[in-house]
Structure formats: C-alpha cells, structure tokens
Amino acid sequence: MDWWVLELIVTSVLVLILFVLGPVIKRFGKSYAADIFRSNPRTGKSYLVLMDVAYYLIFTAFILFTISFERESAWSQEVGADQLESAAVRVGGMLLLMGILHGLNVISLPIIGRLLGLGRTLEEDTPEPKAA
DSSP: OBHHHHHHHHHHHHHHHHHHHHHHHHHHHHHHHHHHTTTOHHHHHHHHHHHHHHHHHHHHHHHHHHOOSSOOTTSOSBOOHHHHHHHHHHHHHHHHHHHHHHHHHHHHHHHHHHHHHHHHHHHHHSOOOOOO
16 A cells, blocks of 8 residues: 555544544533533533634644654555554554643533533622612
8 A cells, every 4th residue: 555545544534533422422412511511501602612613623723733644754655554653653643632631621520611611600709780
C-alpha cells in the first residue's frame, strides 16, 4: 500500500472519531450540565453550545496540523513501521487530548456553574430602587 493511502485512512479515522465521540460526550454530559446549572438553565445551554464550538475547533485544528501532504523523508514509498508508528501516535494523540480536555471540563464545570450561579443569586438579592 502506498504511503498516502494510510494517510487517508488515518485522517478518515480522526474525522470519524471527531464526529462520533463529540455527540456521545454531549449526550451523556447534558444531564451532568443540567445538574450543575440547575439554578440557571439558560446559562447551562449557552455554555454547552460554546463548548461544542470549542470542541470542533480544537479537534479540527488537530487533524489539520497532523495531515501530511508529502511523504516524509524517513518513510519509504510503501507503508513501513515508521509510518504505522506515526499513524498510531496521531490517533493516540487525539484520543489523549480529548480525554484530558474532557476531564478538565468535568472537573471545572462545577466551579464554573457555582460562579455563574453566584452571580445570578447576587442579582436577585439586590433590592430594586424605589420610585420617587
């Protein structure tokens, strides 16, 4: 198999991971976000939309950064161990980045929800000025 065939396969796998894992993470994360933003559901929905945009921007950039349009000098014309290792690193790197960012989001979401909810309760506790 030529080097570019493996490159197409790996890029296709990365795009497939992007479009399969994103909706899965979102589907299972909706109830978690609903619990966090219970006092302010509109903020929770807005936060999820912004996180979706960030998700697709980050991982689309990762895919574009790792595409090879030219055979690297260490690779032979046919697929060899060096190119297979490079392909495995690309897929593993994307999954690792997804896992780290997802973990950070899960850990930081309660803090963000608390801060945004606190702002709302402060607004509600402030008395309105009396009309003269």
